[in-house]
Amino acid sequence: MPRRPALAASFLALSALCVEACAPVAAPPPSSAQQAPRVEVSVVRDGDDWSVDYVLDRDAPAWAFFNSALLRDSRRPWRPDWWTVQTPGVTIERVGDYDVLRSTDGGPVPRRVSIRMRPRPGDLEAAYDPALVFSDGTVALYSEQFDVIPLEAAAAARDLPRDLNGVAVPGGPARVTWRDAAGPVLFKGERRAEVTAVEAETYVLFGEATTRQGDGVTTVVDPGLPRWLGDELAGFTPRVMGYYARRLGPAPGDAPTLMVSWTGPTRSLSSMGGSVLPGMISMSFEGEGVLNPDREALDRAHWFIGHEGAHFWLGQAVRYEYARDMWITEGGADLMAVRALKTLNPAYDARAELQTEVDDCVRLTQGRSVVTAADRGEHRAHYACGAVFAMAAEGAQKARTGGDWFDFIKPLLAQPDGVLTREEWLSALTGVSRDPSLRLGVEQLLDQGAADPAAVVARLFQRTGVAFRMDGGRVVLI
Incomplete structure (x- = not known):
């Protein structure tokens, strides 16, 4: 959770965080990894190219991203600038307190949506930063940033409360697969060629960063x-x-x-x-x-x-x-x-x-x-x-x-x-x-x-x- 904004070099700024780690993660509500149907997400790094491919589990004209905190320094949303939708007729915009993936014609969002992602450092308000970027090109991605909630219309995001703890919402947490063309990813202390998980609640590391015990x-x-x-x-x-x-x-x-x-x-x-x-x-x-x-x-x-x-x-x-x-x-x-x-x-x-x-x-x-x-x-x-x-x-x-x-x-x-x-x-x-x-x-x-x-x-x-x-x-x- 936030501590202080960055200050001049005479001070050391802090932004200690707990939020979701300290609160019951309410949305998307309780489920098991075997539950179906479920939104499927594939996150792939291939050199400098990052892709996020969604396979949605139902027809809906809009999907709200459960984790939609603002950048601390500007109080602006980060996804519309950092993620570019490749699928025609689909866009990401801010509605109320949430980033929303919606169709431009009001019809259902296509079941398959491709997004190009540009991970970068960014300190969020009372939320986990979407990416930790290392000086050698290694990147750690927060696992829960990909969860989405189906909506009857994009405007319905305005009716979602800021705090979703204890609030029943449709759908469930996404099943996310992480893969790096350059080699294994680091997931919960283990190197794996590919990882698929639901509600992993961790950072997945892409790159050759060394570990020590x-x-x-x-x-x-x-x-x-x-x-x-x-x-x-x-x-x-x-x-x-x-x-x-x-x-x-x-x-x-x-x-x-x-x-x-x-x-x-x-x-x-x-x-x-x-x-x-x-x-x-x-x-x-x-x-x-x-x-x-x-x-x-x-x-x-x-x-x-x-x-x-x-x-x-x-x-x-x-x-x-x-x-x-x-x-x-x-x-x-x-x-x-x-x-x-x-x-x-x-x-x-x-x-x-x-x-x-x-x-x-x-x-x-x-x-x-x-x-x-x-x-x-x-x-x-x-x-x-x-x-x-x-x-x-x-x-x-x-x-x-x-x-x-x-x-x-x-x-x-x-x-x-x-x-x-x-x-x-x-x-x-x-x-x-x-x-x-x-x-x-x-x-x-x-x-x-x-x-x-x-x-x-x-x-x-x-x-x-x-x-x-x-x-x-x-x-x-x-």
């Missing part, structure tokens, strides 16, 4: 990435994952793969993006600001790995119920990362990081709510306010048992259905604090915002023992 983590690192950074990431990931396992128990699933791409040494830039999927952490770096070892860049890289690694527990062991509740996993992962880094590196300035969370939460809830932040493109509110609420919960836990954030969250990871709801989180806050009024402050910022959100945050901190002082109306951690 170590300390329970498989790493795939762009050969162009500054060596110091690759070595740090490969070495730090097992350390932070080990710390989480000691505090919360083993992570679900197999040992993770860390995939790191490098866009290049763009001038006056130092940026970072990425995501977590089942069994995989992906990262992308760009900018001259990370060419050489730098304490700020190193701290941000460690923090980023800490945040993404946290999602193997808070995001995959349990997920949020609706996208508007992503503050539970994103803010929680932020605080997990801060506490882990402080433990592993006592010189780390945890207070400065948490002060940024407090400042951003106050700024982004003045007169507006957290639950509507995605509509405004202000996804940062989920991270910042989620971290503020987590700090209050941690304060209550410390006052009650002497524990910390990990002690608060550990019991909540054992949800029988794998979903941690807003109500369950807030009930846990009331249970540990024995103060029913705390949830009222949290709910105010979630649902309404406040004319003076600093005062709301101050009351939360005062009642839970989080140390702070007021300075000209600003909540300052001490």
Whole structure:
């Protein structure tokens, strides 16, 4: 999920992501790989040419792409510019919140549609980037970008809610085949001549990128990435994952793969993006600001790995119920990362990081709510306010048992259905604090915002023992 846009080289921008990994992937609804009929997709690379061929399973005048997030920097759709339909009478355009494949004459889209694809780097809002592009030409494609939903008309896409979690839609996830004319693709840690899968929830790697094993983590690192950074990431990931396992128990699933791409040494830039999927952490770096070892860049890289690694527990062991509740996993992962880094590196300035969370939460809830932040493109509110609420919960836990954030969250990871709801989180806050009024402050910022959100945050901190002082109306951690 988004963290910050790319900034000048004096800062390191983050765009940590969870979204679909942390939410129940509702669309296209539950199904098995043997279900038929089903949309079939073939993705083939032949040198510099990329083709996507659809075999649709029914007649429909339009098909909406389930994953249709906007580019973060421009807030524009990416498919109409990056994909070119080769089949006559068919086009891709934006309708409402979705990219739509439609016929130009209003009739059914032909059952077979061919598309030419041009993978390129692109940071999406609260969604997995469609491609990770390595400096040597290697490309990793996000597997779920090809799922489509049949519509009665292109205009019907306007009626689809932005959040499809829990929403029944027609059709089902596509069966996708990946093939590279140059040789095998890398799929979930294995090289295969050809792969066919449904709901793979991974990145499929086209190219010769080398992998290395170590300390329970498989790493795939762009050969162009500054060596110091690759070595740090490969070495730090097992350390932070080990710390989480000691505090919360083993992570679900197999040992993770860390995939790191490098866009290049763009001038006056130092940026970072990425995501977590089942069994995989992906990262992308760009900018001259990370060419050489730098304490700020190193701290941000460690923090980023800490945040993404946290999602193997808070995001995959349990997920949020609706996208508007992503503050539970994103803010929680932020605080997990801060506490882990402080433990592993006592010189780390945890207070400065948490002060940024407090400042951003106050700024982004003045007169507006957290639950509507995605509509405004202000996804940062989920991270910042989620971290503020987590700090209050941690304060209550410390006052009650002497524990910390990990002690608060550990019991909540054992949800029988794998979903941690807003109500369950807030009930846990009331249970540990024995103060029913705390949830009222949290709910105010979630649902309404406040004319003076600093005062709301101050009351939360005062009642839970989080140390702070007021300075000209600003909540300052001490």
